[in-house]
Amino acid sequence: MARAVAVLLSLILQLTSRTLAPGTSRGGAISRDPLGLADVQDYQSEGPTHSSAPAGAPEERWRPLEERLERLEAEVTELREQNKELQGRVTQLESCECHPASPQCWGLGRAWPEGARWEPDACTACVCQDGAANCVPKPGPPHCHGCSHNGQAYGNGETFTPDACTTCRCLDGAVTCTQKPCPRGPCPEPGACCPHCEPA
Incomplete structure (x- = not known):
């Protein structure tokens, strides 16, 4: 430069x-020969050789x-x-590899990345696969699989009545039953839980 x-x-x-x-004046022609x-x-x-010009002019x-x-x-x-700085930035941007956003799953009030595992409760295991939560029952603890009573299967927390006088509940793999309280009376009624006497 x-x-x-x-x-x-x-x-x-x-x-x-x-x-x-010398030989050129204000109105005179200037030589047009290319330099x-x-x-x-x-x-x-x-x-420069212009000694006839005033000094310093x-x-x-x-x-x-x-x-x-x-x-x-x-x-x-x-x-x-x-320009050098901008070219450096362009070179850096050109060398970057773009990666698509990883799919996520939603569970327990938050987003989970692809491949993450979580347990929404003690009996269920979930994994994030292709952006979808895949949840299955956990093997192992019997309370996770419910209960069995008189050959019938019941889910954990489920309430059932095996007969008119009994209420049962499956909780943590165990069945707990209670009898309906009845007053004692002399008139048993077939199929009914408590005796019932007609007024005379």
Whole structure:
């Protein structure tokens, strides 16, 4: 960049020196011959030859141009740094692999990731498979499988009445039964739990 600025400044100096050279006046024509690279390099090695110009006049005109070129050079340098940083970010993003979101299951008031296991109660085991909760009874504890009474199977916590006078409940693998309380009386009624006498 510094070389480009130097070449540009030398071109400006050469153009200025040609306009100030003898034989050209304010209204006179400026030579339209294209400047070659050899001309610029010769000019750089020789330096400007405009001794007839007032001292300091070209420098005063060039100073704003030099300052502007310095600002442009600083901006270009800053843009290059920003570009380098952005290219690094793009390279990083291009190297990222996208993974689809893992399916989740819902249970016990929360989300469970794929493959997670949980127990909603002491008798059930669940696993998250393909975004669905797959729950099965746990093997082992008899209370998880319910109860058996007189050849009938009952679920844990289930209440049943084997006859009109008895109420039973299956709880933790054990059956507990209670008899309906009846007053004693002389009139038993077939099929009824308690005796019932008709008033006379």
